[in-house]
Amino acid sequence: MKNTFGSAVSLTIFGESHGPAVGTVLDGLAAGLPVDTAAVAAALDRRRARGDGLSTARLEPDEVEYLSGVLDGHTTGTPLTLVVQNTNTRSGDYARTVDLLRPGHADYTAHAKYGGWQDARGGGHFSGRLTVAATAAGALCESILAAKGVRVYTHIAACAGVQDAPIDPVAPVWPDLQPGHFALLDPAQEAPMQAAIRAAGKEGDSVGGILETVVTGLPAGLGEPWFDSVESELAHLLFSIPACKGVEFGAGFGFAALRGSTANDPFAVQGGRIVTTTNRNGGINGGIANGMPVVLRTVIKPTPSIYREQDTVDYAARTAAKLQIQGRHDPCIVPRAAVVQNGLVAFGLLDLFTVCYGTAGQRA
């Protein structure tokens, strides 16, 4: 359903970069769930650009208006709509459509799909600006899950050639995130990572990275065999993030080099509870959560907007052309994408939880 996803809880996303606003509708939430607007604001603040050489200079307050579905700090059970105004748009910078096709962007595919009717100002509906809406909805889902004892955490596993410390997939421990800080397990990697990103930026270039998400406290039994496997649900959501080009669970592509005897996670009993002593399957067997931490990684490609001259095509003239991108762009969106990813994973799991327990079932 194009811009709506989810089985029991659905997320609808709308907006354009230079339109009036971006927003989402979350439907199917049980009534009486906590709506932690402070957590939403904190997530938006972590996602926010800072104009510090790492992220774009488009500094927007990103204040969330709740149009429906929340009262006295709790969900009402009917659609929860939130909107964030676009206050800092410079529409004059952009034409309705983009003739000088930006490599790595959706300019050409938008032409092919919408026949010239697309809103191309600032990337329109394809813009990373939409992730503000996803972040807000996702942070809301995170806080709802947190109240159920489920925690979702995303760190920058690698960026610009700098690696974070590895996470323990059986018993993960993570630091508290402060606004403005990179989501790293090892704070000592922040300075070299930022330096490497700034270096690429100064060369008019951009870099990508790897984001790793770990979820603890998930009850065994969530997810479905076949099309609504935990992997299918989460990958569907994660590949919606502009710039995400790969998703893997547990040992992921590393499984190709393993044998069954090491790939299989042995079962054991701990305190009467069934666990696995390793977690190469990332907390998922047969598409269904097994109660161990869910572990996944995505790759975020380098920001396509770079300041170097690029070879391209004039769409209308059908001729070769040179492109020098102007405007405001991040040399690296990986740190900001971490917040988006965390929220979308939370949404997906809340959906699977609600499939299993229903809306009334959560109150019982």
Next chain:
Amino acid sequence: MKNTFGSAVSLTIFGESHGPAVGTVLDGLAAGLPVDTAAVAAALDRRRARGDGLSTARLEPDEVEYLSGVLDGHTTGTPLTLVVQNTNTRSGDYARTVDLLRPGHADYTAHAKYGGWQDARGGGHFSGRLTVAATAAGALCESILAAKGVRVYTHIAACAGVQDAPIDPVAPVWPDLQPGHFALLDPAQEAPMQAAIRAAGKEGDSVGGILETVVTGLPAGLGEPWFDSVESELAHLLFSIPACKGVEFGAGFGFAALRGSTANDPFAVQGGRIVTTTNRNGGINGGIANGMPVVLRTVIKPTPSIYREQDTVDYAARTAAKLQIQGRHDPCIVPRAAVVQNGLVAFGLLDLFTVCYGTAGQRA
């Protein structure tokens, strides 16, 4: 929707390993599309186990019965249902539920989810046997796409430590597949790959691998921004394959080591048509097909059924136990999974095609 997926064309899958049959319903197909039953049979033959030390000794004919939706070799426009009987089941080997939890399998998660009501005979609904149904439906979609000029090809990029030759993502060329042959670009890799698989099997162990799919002839404009991106749709389907633990598009996880200046695919005009001169984005920009070959890779984990003794738990007794798996199992399912993957990709793209062109629109 659990066992149904798709927007304009939907695929419903059903069956258990040791039940009467497995099958699928394909709904939303335009009327008058060719139904190439020979292509379906050929795909099932390529997927079929051969009892050759590479795959399980369960040798079934896998004959497809078409229960509805096809007449005189064409679709009628109403649901196309196909069923494959399970003829070679040994139900005596299995209890209703599996108490000695098999590591890497869904035994424990099925218990957690279904509370003991699951059909655990031969893995039940979680069994690789279900991929027979997916293969048949997928092969049907492949032949429909072929009639539209779209070709889908999957090769074993790596398995048991042996690599296939790389494919040219801009202008791929592939050999014809013969029944019984591995899907390789370089036939010289077949013997060493098979030897490596057999070696693992002889040690009572199993191996995984990487499957790469390339699609040519796809019109630019298929797919949607956000939740129905080409990546989201295909990943959702691919992660439904039991044993798939990672999906990447184009340069995939390799993007983490690239800079924007090399990650971006420059546009050019060739014969009046807009193309990219490299294809690191795997034929997809902003979630939408750009007309270049779609390129994706998955990782297939080693078969969890191995003959070595494993540490596990007795579910009912909640005690530690040793498990020695009996029965018939592949040391490697990668070659067979290639056929499944090829079909699911074809289904996903046919769905996106039908979203764009409708059912009546395909006849116009």
Next chain:
Amino acid sequence: MKNTFGSAVSLTIFGESHGPAVGTVLDGLAAGLPVDTAAVAAALDRRRARGDGLSTARLEPDEVEYLSGVLDGHTTGTPLTLVVQNTNTRSGDYARTVDLLRPGHADYTAHAKYGGWQDARGGGHFSGRLTVAATAAGALCESILAAKGVRVYTHIAACAGVQDAPIDPVAPVWPDLQPGHFALLDPAQEAPMQAAIRAAGKEGDSVGGILETVVTGLPAGLGEPWFDSVESELAHLLFSIPACKGVEFGAGFGFAALRGSTANDPFAVQGGRIVTTTNRNGGINGGIANGMPVVLRTVIKPTPSIYREQDTVDYAARTAAKLQIQGRHDPCIVPRAAVVQNGLVAFGLLDLFTVCYGTAGQRA
């Protein structure tokens, strides 16, 4: 989704009148629910034609094969597929498409929609034969609801000008149904109703009627405001029945003649439970079940297949023509449609129940 409907539980229907089989897939059922195959057989028997001057002479045994999803008399939690073979088809009677368009049938619209590729043999996918599949799936849902204390009952409120006794919408009481008997509250109406139907049949004509369904034991709170109201869900399903042309709830079209002071059902407390003392709203307020009996009525139009000569058009020749229908047809399908309707209502309510309580939630 064309031939699939439902939110938490989905029903997929497939088959053609003269194809190999008709069937359904029920997905999303919680595990461990009772599968009462005797109840399914009994429903099919009630729906079955008898060749008694009331219904067609096509006498088929309608034996149900369960292909998946059931073990030891209970649901497994994975898709439940059932198939009924078409054993008594006379394909020679029919061409691929129907050129002499039968008035009141889908011959012309099938042409317009499928461009000549439709399976027109015996009506194909439009045939009443498909209701065998819906009846079986519906009867299964009925027995599942019965185990939850929910009873669904449909009687022939009116047919061929003969009225049944009215049902008490606050405290309905109904007789047991015997195979072969009409579903009537007042058994004295059976003879005159059958006589009136036979009279129309002898004149080469057909008659329609009104079916009324009453559901007791439904928990308050099922259904949703707006698009998944109890009324929307049930009407969507009921209008899928070929020949259903109207659906009303409670006082239905009679509300046009009421005033608010009589249309409103006053609340009262009975045994600590909140009830309404009248039930003009048919057990539904704001789209949500209020715990009182759900009451609805449909109109079933006269069978379009009649033996009188009719004015029509030769589709290929685009010329006026006379049509004299041959073959086997019911002068009235109302009594048989009652069984179909009962089952579809049961399915719809089981879906809404599962939305509220989830799959795991039903086990808790």
Next chain:
Amino acid sequence: MKNTFGSAVSLTIFGESHGPAVGTVLDGLAAGLPVDTAAVAAALDRRRARGDGLSTARLEPDEVEYLSGVLDGHTTGTPLTLVVQNTNTRSGDYARTVDLLRPGHADYTAHAKYGGWQDARGGGHFSGRLTVAATAAGALCESILAAKGVRVYTHIAACAGVQDAPIDPVAPVWPDLQPGHFALLDPAQEAPMQAAIRAAGKEGDSVGGILETVVTGLPAGLGEPWFDSVESELAHLLFSIPACKGVEFGAGFGFAALRGSTANDPFAVQGGRIVTTTNRNGGINGGIANGMPVVLRTVIKPTPSIYREQDTVDYAARTAAKLQIQGRHDPCIVPRAAVVQNGLVAFGLLDLFTVCYGTAGQRA
């Protein structure tokens, strides 16, 4: 999907009566379709309350903000979001939940469903206020259909005991609607109808009525057999309207008194085109539009808010109580519901059109 409906085009509705705003997201619209904001404003004006003794004194400007999906008067192909602020709310009048249950309203069912967490202020999400959003979205769909040659018209067939003139279902002709005027074929019925409504209002009571919608210009072939029949799609939408308790097509419940020989619409050729000479099936055969006018009727129950004292229950105390409703209420919502109904029918048909022709297909 609760507050989202549609297959190829989806409509998501959100908001509460006394929350900040109501609105909708329309997704799946092809790019380049006209967005006639004047037509939307005109529809809202026709729906608007006038404080004239016929409708509530809550006079709101109902200005539509377009948050996304429209540029330069055309759709962009991405989600079209519109919002209408609630400017005239008197929150002080209402508590969070309603303890004195209003008969005929959703107060009790909201309690049963949401467990006290519902927003009950002014009816919350159950309020007729939500129909502002549906009206705006629907009017937009109407103008899109109009550009395709499809016209949708709804008149008040009966209200407060006064009948409008009948419409010719084969060749309907209708007058232009002026703001403030009742949608009647026979203007002479306006005065007596208004007088009858006012008379009921003066007695502290309310009345209902019958709305009839006729659609011309629809291409044959829209709709699907079984679950996406034209009847199923439209009835699903229409039963979402608070107060709609019945839907019928063509002869509707009148079919019960017809015989097949008169119920069947004979085919004929007119100007090379296949038509029916009568239209008792309301333009639909086998669930699929046959190219004749689509004709349907709904019943709208009397407004449940009346000024007379009513018997009810105190929810918290579980005791009998008397209720005297205060506030602003219409003695009759039928004339305003006509605008809502017209729009929802337009939306449903645009959805079915897009299923058939796709998004790209509409541009070709």
